[in-house]
Amino acid sequence: MGNHSDGSPNHSGTVATAGQNEVEKFQDPGLPPHRLRLADTDPKAAKRAERQVAVLFGTSVVGTLIFLVAYFAIDLGEGAGIATIRLQNALLGLGTAFAMLGIGTGIVHWAKALMPDHEVSEERHAIRTEEDRQAAVRIVDDIVEETGIKRRPLIRNTLLGAVALAPLPAIAVFGDLGPRPDKKLAHTMWAPEEGKLKRLTRDPDGTPIKASDVTLGSAFHVIPEGLNELHEGKLNEKAKAVVLLMRLDPASLKPSAGREDWSYNGIVAYSKICTHVGCPVALYEQQTHHLLCPCHQSTFDLTQECKVIFGPASRPLPQLPIAVDNEGYLVATSDFKEPVGPSYWERDEHERSINS
Amino acid sequence: MKALSQKRRHPLAVIALLLMGLLVTGGLYAVATTVNEAKASTTSYSASDTAEGEKLFEANCATCHGMGASGTQDGPSLVGVGAAAVDFQVGTGRMPMQMNGPQAYKKPAQFNEEQTHQLSGYVASLGAGPAIPEEHLLDEKGDAAAGGELFRVNCAMCHNAAAAGGALTRGKFAPALADVSGKHIYEAMVTGPQNMPVFSDANVSPEGKRDIITFLKQIESNGSPGGADLGSLGPVAEGLFVWIAGLGVIIGFTIWLTSRTS
Structure with missing residues (x-):
């Protein structure tokens, strides 16, 4: 039991006023006076608290029953709609919540309202004695002596060698996280195969797109011809090759030198992979000709060859050079002239090799 | 009064007040944004429809769109936009525009079904353009799974994967698609209102549009199974x-x- 003071405010605090050099010593104010609870003095209140605890435990029982009834009585078999699933989900959740909360709150309320609440002071043990320290040193010395590690350098050295070598297999395994992508990131499926130019096809069904299909103001989501026929790595290839195809008034496009023949009658194709961190940029505003990236709001201006006009992206979106084949379908005349997507370590090197 | 002033200091009073405020704001907002929708039943226009539509147009629209809908510097020419564009813009209350701004807002329709029909008839008579979709494309009995795939490829980047809408640049936004009639969804796809790109029949086939509408109506009626x-x-x-x-x-x-x- 602690020292129950009278609870009067302690005036001998540690506050020192200016010019007063001698600080009064802080006096232990002791514990505040013990205050009896209603349940300690009034048997009726104690009875009431008892009933409250019982009700809380009862709630837990009801919760468990709700869970069991919801689990077994609600039939999710044939013909059960999504409303039934929602009902069962809700009841399972509520049942579990009541079952757990009822026990927890009941125990806490029981402890707070009915169990003894007298204050107890526990004195701190002395932290360490010199004898304990000496005993510990003796134990360590004994261990060193008994293992004989000082006398047997062969054992010591082989142990050090073994411990030093043991992590090497783990490091060797890291090699399997590779191999380095090398030039995979620099090329996409748009590169012509055996002289045959790849057609632009619709995502997801892969049907080719005629130039006449692309009306003013429309936006097509495009994948390269043959993507859907890939057996392996389809998503990896798609992630690099997706393109957004749009038609603008040809007068609003101002192609820079060398890009004059990359569009067809105002139809332009740009990589959909943001140059910032690779989110799909496909929010096209057909009146302002802005392309917005939903992740970090990088905004690209289509009339300025997708120059970045807002946001964290540092490079314009790569443009895919397109033309029309003799059947009127849109084709890519070459791969992108730079690696698509965000920066990576060897990107500059790859860009130079593409354009050399 | 004394009881009230005591309860005011109750630790839960702040939480109760916050909850009440949130509920009232949410409730008022939900009531204020409810919009009634018009539905036209037929897509053929008689000569009198066109004539009545012309009168309505001159009285209500010509200030901005010009006489004969040839456009002024305040509004674009409507020659060739088609009946679908008029039915969408007027039917959802976006036109007549409330005020100049980044985007025209959806609001209670200013014209009734018949007047909307007459206006569409007039604008359709000015030049060929997308027509109001036929009933069988709006029956919501297409392939919801195929529609979902088309939606995720073509629409979800702006309208959100759950069609809850999203922000665009400089105050523009893609609206939520719940409570939008299938006809208006179809018309928006073929006409590309405001900054939405056009999804012509060469891009997404009429059957594909039917699938998209089926998908949207299905996720709307299903609700959220997770609560x-x-x-x-x-x-x-x-x-x-x-x-x-x-x-x-x-x-x-x-x-x-x-x-x-x-």
Whole structure:
């Protein structure tokens, strides 16, 4: 039991006023006076608290029953709609919540309202004695002596060698996280195969797109011809090759030198992979000709060859050079002239090799 | 009064007040944004429809769109936009425009079904353009799975994967698609209103559009099987909710755990 003071405010605090050099010593104010609870003095209140605890435990029982009834009585078999699933989900959740909360709150309320609440002071043990320290040193010395590690350098050295070598297999395994992508990131499926130019096809069904299909103001989501026929790595290839195809008034496009023949009658194709961190940029505003990236709001201006006009992206979106084949379908005349997507370590090197 | 002023200092009073405020704001907003929708039943126009439409146009639209809908510097020419564009813009209340701004807002329709029909007839007579879709494309009996794939490829980047809408640049936004009639969804796809790109029949086939509408109506009627969807706005809304409500509950419990019983 602690020292129950009278609870009067302690005036001998540690506050020192200016010019007063001698600080009064802080006096232990002791514990505040013990205050009896209603349940300690009034048997009726104690009875009431008892009933409250019982009700809380009862709630837990009801919760468990709700869970069991919801689990077994609600039939999710044939013909059960999504409303039934929602009902069962809700009841399972509520049942579990009541079952757990009822026990927890009941125990806490029981402890707070009915169990003894007298204050107890526990004195701190002395932290360490010199004898304990000496005993510990003796134990360590004994261990060193008994293992004989000082006398047997062969054992010591082989142990050090073994411990030093043991992590090497783990490091060797890291090699399997590779191999380095090398030039995979620099090329996409748009590169012509055996002289045959790849057609632009619709995502997801892969049907080719005629130039006449692309009306003013429309936006097509495009994948390269043959993507859907890939057996392996389809998503990896798609992630690099997706393109957004749009038609603008040809007068609003101002192609820079060398890009004059990359569009067809105002139809332009740009990589959909943001140059910032690779989110799909496909929010096209057909009146302002802005392309917005939903992740970090990088905004690209289509009339300025997708120059970045807002946001964290540092490079314009790569443009895919397109033309029309003799059947009127849109084709890519070459791969992108730079690696698509965000920066990576060897990107500059790859860009130079593409354009050399 | 004394009882009230005592309860005012109750630790739960702040929470109760916050909840009340949120409920009232949400309720008022829900009431204020409810919009009634017009539905036209037929897509053929008689000569009198066109004539009546012309009168309506001259009285209500010509200020901005010019006489004969040839356009002025305040509004674009409507020659060749087709009946679908008029039915969408007027039917959803976006036109006549409330005020100049980044985007025309959806609001209660200013013209009734018949007047909308007459206006569409007039504009359709000025030049060929997308027509109001036929009933069989709006029956919501297409392939919802195929529609879902088309939606995720073509629409979800702006309109959100759960069609809850999203922000665009400089005050523009893609609206939520719940409670939009199938006809208006179809018309928006073929005409590309405001900054939405056009999804012509060469891009997404009429059957594909039917599938998309089927998908949208299906997710709308299914609701959210996991409980409250918090507007389907994704991790930010959900995170905010957990931070405020979840941590609030935990803090409430810790306060209760450490408080003395009376």
